Amino acid sequence: MMSDSRVSSVIQEWVSSYPGQPHSQALNPVSSNQAAPSSQMSQMDMISYNQSQGIIRGGADDRVAEQMMGLPYLSYNSSCLNNSSNLGSSNHHQSHASTQQDFSPFLLPTLRAPVTKRSISKDSAEYRLRRERNNIAVRKSRDKARRRILQTHQRALQLQEENQKLQMKIAQLTQELDTLKHILSQRHLQGGEEGAA
Amino acid sequence: MMSDSRVSSVIQEWVSSYPGQPHSQALNPVSSNQAAPSSQMSQMDMISYNQSQGIIRGGADDRVAEQMMGLPYLSYNSSCLNNSSNLGSSNHHQSHASTQQDFSPFLLPTLRAPVTKRSISKDSAEYRLRRERNNIAVRKSRDKARRRILQTHQRALQLQEENQKLQMKIAQLTQELDTLKHILSQRHLQGGEEGAA
DNA sequence: AAGAATTGCGCAATGT
DNA sequence: GACATTGCGCAATTCT
Structure with a gap:
């Protein structure tokens, strides 16, 4: 109940001991859209580490947003380009949430409600x-x-x-x-x- | 020659098998100045974790800069506030370096040369x-x-x-x-x- | 000199 | 709801 805590996570203990799996990303709708490019691979032992495509984004500190939600290097283009100064920050969530709206709400039942999830604004x-x-x-x-x-x-x-x-x-x-x-x-x-x- | 690679590191194998020690910070002058507020304490077991003062910075993404150099929660105020957009980035070193200039250059011999260290601009x-x-x-x-x-x-x-x-x-x-x-x-x-x- | 390996750190998602 | 875990990317440093 303490060491191997996340054993309950579905995808987790699925194929290996513990690390290298999406974990959060894969299950969460908000981040799932840009989820696992990098993390995925850590499973196939050695070799596979060099997979993440080298999308050379044009934006500057997209990294900020990027890392903010642990997303690897996708979705650099469109969204995530407005919050460079992090003033509107807190909305990364929203942005993504809305970006994802196209998904039929039926497929993600319990996850659509808090569109704004209390705007935690990083300030x-x-x-x-x-x-x-x-x-x-x-x-x-x-x-x-x-x-x-x-x-x-x-x-x-x-x-x-x-x-x-x-x-x-x-x-x-x-x-x-x-x-x-x-x-x-x-x-x-x-x-x-x-x-x- | 492969597993316990950094065995040669002085402080390392000093008292224990491998982790838990400052390692890099403690030895390097540049980072040492803002080095261990957090790591330091991790040694004195439990208790001490709640030390980092809750400086409620006014800036927004100071976090960015913050994390950029792995500095805990110091220097939020003055420096590090200009590179929000990460354009001048790469210069965190300088900022700090200059902030540190008061140190006799004799103490930091090999570290003053590359003032601009090739401006790697995050773009x-x-x-x-x-x-x-x-x-x-x-x-x-x-x-x-x-x-x-x-x-x-x-x-x-x-x-x-x-x-x-x-x-x-x-x-x-x-x-x-x-x-x-x-x-x-x-x-x-x-x-x-x-x-x- | 340069690239790979380590390490500490903070963030965010998630588990308890 | 607060604290604990964990994966992730960044930057600094060390190793090769």
């Missing part, structure tokens, strides 16, 4: 507060992850060491046992001879 | 190409990291299992040994009696 203090908090959470989470990884690593080392000791002990015991067995067999013979005599 | 095709390549590399690298982590984890599990088996074997051998010892002592007594008779 709002609330927005910054949210972001700030999330950033803190992110740092914390990553720190935790790092610690976890470290622990696992050290645990492995420790176990390996312990393993060696155990194996040595086994070797020792085995030898001891052989010795005793030998002695016993000797005694046995001896006893046999005595009985025969 | 250039080259820039996009670079970014694209880096993104690919990043994905690849992360995939690799994930695999590595997974492996370590599995290895730990495997070792643990093996450990149990070994311990069982030891228990078994020990018991067997005890049995033989007992038998031998019996024989010994028996032999002694026989000899005495």
Whole structure:
């Protein structure tokens, strides 16, 4: 309930352990339109990393918008060109939402309602507060992850060491046992001879 | 030569296996000035995450600049406010560099030369190409990291299992040994009696 | 000298 | 609703 959290996500655990999948993009209508060009591929191991087409957009900081919603390098042309200064920001959502309106609402039932989804305008203090908090959470989470990884690593080392000791002990015991067995067999013979005599 | 590549890095393998340390920031003068507000603290475990002051900047996309150089939430005010449109971009370095000029150039010998460092303007095709390549590399690298982590984890599990088996074997051998010892002592007594008779 | 690999960071979507 | 996770792209740095 904590480590492999997103196991529930459909597409996720689908074909691999965990990373490299769209995850958010694929499921969310807002971002889905420009979803996975890059992320998709990470699945087919090596090789495939070099797929993302090099659309050389003309816009300047489209990257901003781009990254804002984790979209790779699509939709650089049309939309997303007005918010360079991020003043109208907060509306990336809307823009995309509307851009997508053409989709039959029947196919995306529960997702059409909040067309404006509360205009979080990136200027709002609330927005910054949210972001700030999330950033803190992110740092914390990553720190935790790092610690976890470290622990696992050290645990492995420790176990390996312990393993060696155990194996040595086994070797020792085995030898001891052989010795005793030998002695016993000797005694046995001896006893046999005595009985025969 | 491939997995634990940055083993040579001083601070790195210093105290632990691999992650969690500043690494780059701590060593480089340029970034060091605004370096670790966030990373620093991540060391002192929990608690300290809520430190970043909630400067509610007035600017809009300062975030852009912000993130551009991975600086946490400092320098929101003065500099970094002119490149919203990312045209002059590439000069973040300079801005900061100049901001830092007060530092005796003797301390930063090799870093003052390329004042303009080739103005890569984010519009250039080259820039996009670079970014694209880096993104690919990043994905690849992360995939690799994930695999590595997974492996370590599995290895730990495997070792643990093996450990149990070994311990069982030891228990078994020990018991067997005890049995033989007992038998031998019996024989010994028996032999002694026989000899005495 | 140049490109690939790493790493920390913030954002946004999503999970809990 | 707040916090936790996670994928993603950016930029800085390091490795090769």
